[in-house]
Amino acid sequence: MPILTWDYKQEYENERDDILDAVDTVFRSGQLVMGQSVKGFEAEYAAYHGIDHCVSCDNGTNAIVLALRALGVGRGDEVITVSNTAAPTIIAIDQVGATPVFVDINPDDYLMNTDLVEAAITERTKCLLPVHLYGQCVDLAPLKALAAKHGLVLLEDCAQSHGARQNGVLAGTTGDAAAFSFYPTKVLGAYGDGGAVVTANAETAANLRRLRYYGMEKQYYVVQTPGHNSRLDEVHAEILRRKLKRFDGYLAARRRVAQRYAEGLGDTDLVLPRITPGNDHVYYLYVARHPQREQIIERMSTYDINISVSYRWPAHTMTGFAHLGYEKGSLPVTEELADQIFSLPMYAGLSEDLQDKVISALREVLATL
Numbered sequence: 001m002p003i004l005t006w007d008y009k010q011e012y013e014n015e016r017d018d019i020l021d022a023v024d025t026v027f028r029s030g031q032l033v034m035g036q037s038v039k040g041f042e043a044e045y046a047a048y049h050g051i052d053h054c055v056s057c058d059n060g061t062n063a064i065v066l067a068l069r070a071l072g073v074g075r076g077d078e079v080i081t082v083s084n085t086a087a088p089t090i091i092a093i094d095q096v097g098a099t100p101v102f103v104d105i106n107p108d109d110y111l112m113n114t115d116l117v118e119a120a121i122t123e124r125t126k127c128l129l130p131v132h133l134y135g136q137c138v139d140l141a142p143l144k145a146l147a148a149k150h151g152l153v154l155l156e157d158c159a160q161s162h163g164a165r166q167n168g169v170l171a172g173t174t175g176d177a178a179a180f181s182f183y184p185t186k187v188l189g190a191y192g193d194g195g196a197v198v199t200a201n202a203e204t205a206a207n208l209r210r211l212r213y214y215g216m217e218k219q220y221y222v223v224q225t226p227g228h229n230s231r232l233d234e235v236h237a238e239i240l241r242r243k244l245k246r247f248d249g250y251l252a253a254r255r256r257v258a259q260r261y262a263e264g265l266g267d268t269d270l271v272l273p274r275i276t277p278g279n280d281h282v283y284y285l286y287v288a289r290h291p292q293r294e295q296i297i298e299r300m301s302t303y304d305i306n307i308s309v310s311y312r313w314p315a316h317t318m319t320g321f322a323h324l325g326y327e328k329g330s331l332p333v334t335e336e337l338a339d340q341i342f343s344l345p346m347y348a349g350l351s352e353d354l355q356d357k358v359i360s361a362l363r364e365v366l367a368t369l
């Protein structure tokens, strides 16, 4: 049996009765779309964040699309973000007709270098879109100040950072809105696709509710601004409600896995994840760094251990974004990192036994380099 970077099957075995009960509850409710489970999950996810509004939707990419539109970002606008992110961050910006503008990242936490943001602001800049990548928050205070100074909206991409905190403040509660994904691998994952936007602003929330529902206030109502069909299914909403009750347990489990890696690998020449002071990391991914990444991946595969790379091709190097005009070398920290990072198996249900196999295999591989 290969050891995978992510696997939900043990978690499912542990939670099977509850998950099947959630499915049965929905199937017996008489309402498969936009019923009590969506309503309940939105209220509970908002309450978890201590924020007034949560609007669920069909996936994390569309959460960003809807949030951008709800905040008034569209054609001709520039959105400042990073190239070291999941491609969907950039896809969403493209989908609303806006242009992504990339700044480089910090060499220590691999997150947006906020010192570079002000120089990237132009007449057309409308939005700052920090990505809380791998499970820890971008330094939000300078971004909030820049947004206020230049009249920009601040949208947090929280797809990898459910439950992360910065100086005690939850990811997603600082910006004008925050987009979450509940793709199964995420820190809070459904059994299929899902997403949500949280916001403290009632008008933004009302925009989001219309936009995810064709642009209508309610069924068969008038469309003022044509929207999307971007609803979260009841069955995923009900499963997410059940999993939200266990959420702090998942975070604790991920942190235990991270701690064991730090203890088992801390004396090797791998660069392990570094936590920026003030941050509570939720370890969506456990990203290590080494210049001989390709040999490590290949030799780990002989132990039947799966190593993934997030992300091997920064967005600005992808052919689909060539029209943005970024030359190789334009984001040096991002590019160097992309050649060296790799992700070790990390999920709440990873057993100590499997993890110890990963650690000992990796130690053997490193010794042969």
Ligand SMILES: *Cc1c(COP(=O)(O)O)cnc(C)c1O
Pocket (backbone or CB within 6 Å): 059, 060, 061, 062, 085, 086, 088, 089, 131, 133, 157, 159, 160, 181, 182, 183, 193, 194, 195
């Ligand atoms: C997963 C992810 C998304 C997209 O979410 P989907 O639910 O897969 O559409 C967006 N941004 C980041 C940083 C992600 O990791």
